[in-house]
Amino acid sequence: MHLAYPAVLSALLFCTGLYGVLARRNAILVLMSVELMLNAVNLNLVAFDVWLSRAAEETLHSGQALTLFTIAIAAAEIGIGLAIVLAVHRNRGTADIDKLRDTAERHDSDGPDHDALAAERSDEDQKAEATA
Amino acid sequence: MTTTTLAALVPLLPFLGAVAGLLLGRTAPGFVRPLAVLPTLTSLVLAAVVAGRQGGGAAVDSATELTPTGSVPIELALHIDGFAALVAVLVGLVATCVQIYSTGYLRDDPRYPSYAALVSLFTSAMFLVVYSGDLIVLLVGWEVMGICSYFLVGHYWETPEARAASLKAFLVTKLGDVPFLIGLFALATDAGSFRITRILGTVASGGLDHPTLIALLLLAGVAGKSAQFPLHTWLPDAMAGPTPVSALIHAATMVAAGVYFIARLLPVFEASQAAMVVLAVMAAVTMTGSALAALAQDDIKRVLAYSTIGQLGYMTGALAVGDRGAAVFHLLSHGAFKALLFLAAGVIIHAAGTNSLAAMSRMRNLRDRIPDAYWTMTVALLALAAIPPFSGFFSKEAVLGVAEHVVTGHTEHTPAAAGWIVLVAGLLTAVLTAAYAMRLWLLAFRGRGTEAPDHGRQPLTMTVVLWVLAVPSLALGGFAFRLLPDWFDGRDLGPTLTTSVLGTGLALVGGIVTYAAWRHTTALAARVPLGAVAAHPEGDAAQVEAEAIATHKPAYGDIAYAPDPADPGRLLLGPLHRHAAAGFHLDAVYTVLFVRPVQAGASLVRFLDREVVETYVRGAGALPRWLGAAVRRAQTGNVQTYVSALLAGTVVLAVAAVLVATGA
Amino acid sequence: MILAASSATYLATGHTTGAAAQTHGFLSPTGVEIAFLLVGLVTFGAALVTVTTKQLVHAALWLVVTLGGLAVEYLLLTAEFIAWVQVLIYVGSVVVLLLFGLMLTRAPIGRSPDADSGNRWAALAVAVAAAAALVWVVVDAFRTTWIDLDGPAAGSTEATGASLFQNWVLPFEALSVLLLAALVGAIVLSRKAKAESSSPPVNAPATTKSSRTITESSGNAGRSEQEGAR
DSSP states (O other): BBBBHHHHHHHHHOOOOHHHEEEHHBBBHHHHHHHHEEEEEEEHHHHHHHHHHHSSOOOOTTHHHHHHHHHHHHHHHHHHHHHHHHHHHHHHHHOOOGGGTTTSOOSSSSSHHHHHHHHHHHHHHHHHHHHO | OOHHHHHHHHHHHHHHHHHHHHHHHHOGGGGHHHHHHHHHHHHHHHHHHHHHHTTTSSEEEEEESSSSHHHHHHHHEEEEEEHHHHHHHHHHHHHHHEEEEHHHTTTTTTTTTHHHHHHHHHHHHHHHHHHHHBHHHHHHHHHHHHHHHHHHGGGGTSSSSHHHHHHHHHHHHHHHHHHHHHHHHHHHHHHHBBBHHHHHHHHHTTSSSHHHHHHHHHHHHHHHHHTTSSTHHHHHHHSOHHHHHIIIIIISHHHHHHHHHHHHTHHHHTTTTHHHHHHHHHHHHHHHHHHHHHHHHHBBBHHHHHHHHHHHHHOOOOOHTTOOOHHHHHHHHHHHHHHHHHHHHHHHHHHHHHOBBHHHEEEEEEHHHHHHHHHHHHHHHHHHOTTSHHEEEEEEHHHHHHHHHHTOOOSSSOOOHHHHHHHHHHHHHHHHHHOOOOOOOHHHHSSOOOOOOOOOOOOOHHHHHHHHHHHHHHHHHHHHHHHHHHTSOOOOOOOOOHHHHHHHHHHHHHHHHHHHHHHHHHHHHHHHHOOOOOOSSSSSHHHHHHHHHHHHHHHHSSSSSOTTTTTTHHHHHTTTHHHTTGGGGHHHHHHIIIHHHHHHHHHHHHIIIIIHHHHHHHHHHHHHHHHHHHHHHHOOHHHHHHHHHHHHHHHHHHHHHHHHHHTT | HHHHHHHHHHHHHHHHHHHSSSSSSSSSOOOHHHHHHHHHOOOOHHHHHHOOOOHHHHHHHHHHHHHHHHHHHHHTTTTTHHHHIIIIIIIIIIHHHHHHHHHTOOSSBBBBSSSSTTTHHHHHHHHHHHHHHHHHHHHSSTTTBOOOOOSSOOTHHHHHHHHHHHSSSHHHHHHHHHHHHHHHHHHHHHHHHHHHHOOOOSSSSHHHHHHHHHHHHHHHHHHHHHHOOO
């Protein structure tokens, strides 16, 4: 079989997962996309292992061994990742990635929108107190 | 000890006293007074011993070079001839008197330690100037005096007058010091040395290339230091300092430094006829102008200040006709009686609670309250007015005699024109001097009106000093004019008949006319009440004086002037009175010529700095700030954006790496 | 579609190289290749639907299709053990976990209009550029490389097990420790709701410590939770 088939399929799957990671809003969908990327890598590993086990003398089947490891690590990652997403959802009421903006620039040094932002924030605080 | 060692100790002791006084001033206040008086007193004794050993014989010369300093060597040199020895004794005497007087005058002053240390430092610097045989070392003392003068005039720095006066004194003398420094360098370059003896040797052999230029440059510095026209304006304002400071600095020593400097280097000036004429004109304008101004002043210390300027004019006049013996003779006698005048004026100000003559003329019995000041001041004023047999008579007649000598054709280096200028101006000034001395005496001691305020007995330290100084004022001239030629150049200093009769007669005329005018105007004094009096029976004299200075301008509208119709000076001067009181508006001229352009330049520079330079600086700051704001917008907090940018960069880098690797 | 285009160009170039490589002709593709290509198309299509669908649960289900397709590809590549592991772990457990996660986060059933964030177009650009670069490089590099699938299977259970327990024992054991750590970590992260509501347990000091830090962080986050609720 032509080696380019699995290689190209792997590349395309990887980029699909990449798009998903970058474009999806829900954290669980992002995790799914990460799984896609990992599987693309796995396919690459398996394909090259099969190729090299015929072409080279001694390969120790490293590709397949690493694939197994990757699968195991992916399982661990999905477990931890879901736990984190659940924790975030519990604390913030949302699992949307683009609402988790704690590292954003605060505009508190200068700039015209500082006051407006502060007023807005204090409004939010008041509303929060009112609802609570 | 050798004479050289003794002479070296003379400037050193007050210097050490000043350092110790500054160091111990706060920690050990009990040592401050001994540290102020004793070194100066010792220096006086040592200076007298040095003078006795030198004895008018050959000059004592000694030099040591500390370290090579380039092309023209600078040496620690002593050059003690008769002039130096006697002037040092005068400096020591006046400084000692002033230090003793100050212990009483600034009895309760919290800044007395630093004041006494500065006076000691000043005395040390004056000794250095007097004894130094090297011009650069002399310049060191010269400048130290300038800075000490700045601090001492500004002693009452709480009052704006004192602050302005100290700044003015410093700036005006520095204005003269810059050409002075250049002149010194030019002189040393021509002579190849800073040593006075070598310079005089060069001059004697005619080796000076630019005598006129050098002499005029040096004259600028002398005019600044010795308060000669046109750089004299700082001296009347410097009366805002304490009275002992006025006595020491602005009467007896510092202003004498300029005259003394010319006396030392007289051959350099004599090498240029033009410089001698300039010197004569300067002396004449200074003499007559300052005497007119003195007649119109209301502040007693300003009268004395203008009088100092006038007497210094006599000295420079004597130098202009080429006789340094007469100049230094007058310097010695003037130093004694002018110090006495100032110190007595301090007592009067304390007793009267005012420095205004107009206010004093409305006080009864002032002379009975301070008999010591009354009698000693009378002696000093008679000396000032050159009435025989007081010391001022002999020294002034020596000056006039020399001028007459030149006029009658016995010229060596001096143009006859200089003789005429000095003689005429000197005789004219004799009239005016007697007039303002008479006016001062009448207004201060012959006042009538309310009782003078009681400030208690004057401290003993202040009154004893007056009598000590009264002795040379009274008797110095009569003995000295026979002895001094041995110490000086050997020229006869005795009074000649013509000038004696002429001078004394003119002085009497001036005094009598003033007395007549006073009789005429004094009736007005009762009708026009005037005067503000500071009464601090418990306070020391300095406190009274500081208050008097601070209140003069609010009370009378001007620092030098009082609207007093009972003033005989007003009657004598007529329409000239207003201009004379303002010092002939020289300050206004300076304001237009120098102060305004400098201020305009300063505001231009400020404009350039604030508006032009700052704009570039702000622009340089604004660009990064805008860039930073733009970059900050990228920090949205959205992790996906960050990862997108990261991966986009990775792709670009990977493609670039592949392209490079494949050689595309 | 990209796959189709690239394989089309690839087939076109295969005309010229096919003559040189007598044993592997493109014009006469083997059955394995055709099967691989078809399953690959299905897999890729399912992956595209997974990352683009607006129904979150459907995305998980399409992920099952993708992962299953990959398992078939592994089989075609004679890596049978990996294929069954893939089916067991991914399709069997990971997707189930994801579905649980979706439900626990109260993901909406049905179409949700905001499934994609505003970063979509930048993501698309990056992904397309990366795909173009990768496909170009991979095709350029392995144009003339063939896999020999004849003979004994490369990834039989026997071969895999032999290599795994002869050559990869130590990493394998280390991996087991990692899995244990992940297990414990997931439990700790999931327990914090209880720790927050009830009093902290007294049995394990490590747990107490971690729960305390979590309490603090959740205390900080309380306000934003309120905002989110609002």
